Amino acid sequence: MGSELLIETVHSLFKEPNVFVFLGQCFSESHLLLFPSGVQGDSLTVLQAPEFLSFQKGDWPLSGEKIPDLVALTMGFSVEEDLSWPGLQAGPLFQRPRANVLVVVRGVDSLDLPQSVASYPLENPVAFTLDSVAEMVHSTFAEYTPVVLQLAPSEERLYMLGKANAVFEDLPVTLQQIRARLSQDGSVLTSFPLNSLSRNAEADLLFLSEVQVLHDITALLQRHRHLAKDNSPDLYSLELSGLEELSRVYGKDSPQYRDATSILASVLQKFGEDMYRLYGNSAAVEVVTVKTFEAPLTRKSRSILESKQISNPGSPYNLAYKYNFEYAVIFNIVLWMMIVLVLAVIVIAYNLWNMDPGYDSIIYRMTNQKIRMD
Structure with a gap:
């Protein structure tokens, strides 16, 4: 009688036609399991x-x-x-x-x-x-x-x-x-x-x-x-x-x-x-x-x-600086000038390293001739 009363109470609470009730016996006690299949969520x-x-x-x-x-x-x-x-x-x-x-x-x-x-x-x-x-x-x-x-x-x-x-x-x-x-x-x-x-x-x-x-x-x-x-x-x-x-x-x-x-x-x-x-x-x-x-x-x-570091303080969107049409020309001039200077330094340093003062230096020869005349 107690189980039947409990089932009727549950049905009156849910008032849904698709609530399934399972009543089982375990360890001489009644356990009521509810599966509300029609409940919708978010x-x-x-x-x-x-x-x-x-x-x-x-x-x-x-x-x-x-x-x-x-x-x-x-x-x-x-x-x-x-x-x-x-x-x-x-x-x-x-x-x-x-x-x-x-x-x-x-x-x-x-x-x-x-x-x-x-x-x-x-x-x-x-x-x-x-x-x-x-x-x-x-x-x-x-x-x-x-x-x-x-x-x-x-x-x-x-x-x-x-x-x-x-x-x-x-x-x-x-x-x-x-x-x-x-x-x-x-x-x-x-x-x-x-x-x-x-x-x-x-x-x-x-x-x-x-x-x-x-x-x-x-x-x-x-x-x-x-x-x-x-x-x-x-x-x-x-x-x-x-x-x-x-x-x-x-x-x-x-x-x-x-x-x-x-x-x-x-x-x-x-x-x-x-x-x-x-x-x-x-x-x-x-x-x-x-x-x-x-x-x-x-x-x-x-x-x-928001940005922690803003590359362009005048712009709130952290955009890059605007460059004019002369930027590419100036960039190429500076780039190739630096390349030419670096190559010139390398050539000069190489020649100085391999120079023989006795044969390659005119200063050495002029000094040597002056000593002989004296």
Whole structure:
């Protein structure tokens, strides 16, 4: 009777049809083992990927700290440690996507994204940044000034590099600017029904502000389509925490949270399709959904611009000095003059070493004749 009561209690707690219960006898005691097969955890979803990027479908878990390495590999860069993860197969050596877009959604473990390439469970969801990948892009393609954009609207954290400063100059970044943008023509408030969401609640406005930022990014790229056709890959890193705030204020079972989750899923699906199309079907778009990070991360903005030794104090980017067109001429003059002088010294030293004063020195002969005359 006690075991039956325990089983009924467990079923009432989980209320899931796919919870399996195994009851065994061991050492004359009852042991209850639960296997919740339907529980979903944090995940990494590949929304869009070029044909030459081979993402294999499966349930291979990926550690959260390895996400920057995964992004670097998809963009064709090498990493310090090999990523022994079967989800990404080796692709062509001379092909790389024109852009990589990573969206981190906090406050939810999974989103309904049916039109995705593949989805993988995420384990050890520690906080991370793509600073290392941004530095690779900047150092490798510095002459092409690629677009590097890292944005977290809720924290008003923005980092732009290269052509991003010109493209996203009008992008609202502070919460006050984004909320003002929501009241203007063409805002996302007219694109979908708000249902239980309110335009006056702070948590709701934070979520809607993040949706507005996604819309404005694609709208601004529409005006600068030529940037998606250059020879340098672009990097986008976005962090959205509106769902986390809605969950904290209203709870996960609230209609506001459910409506926001549905809206964000459809918006992200369209955002991925737009970015993929803007870059000529050569962009990788990933979505990381995590309830909460295990450890807080403190980062310093513009960290990739810092350098211990700056070769050119007048430039904050640690660039080399600019040389004029006479540099090559002066360099060749100095180089060949030094070579001629070195050869002359060698010839003179060799002749002096092998000289016989009795036969080769006129001074010796003149002195000898003068002595004989005396």
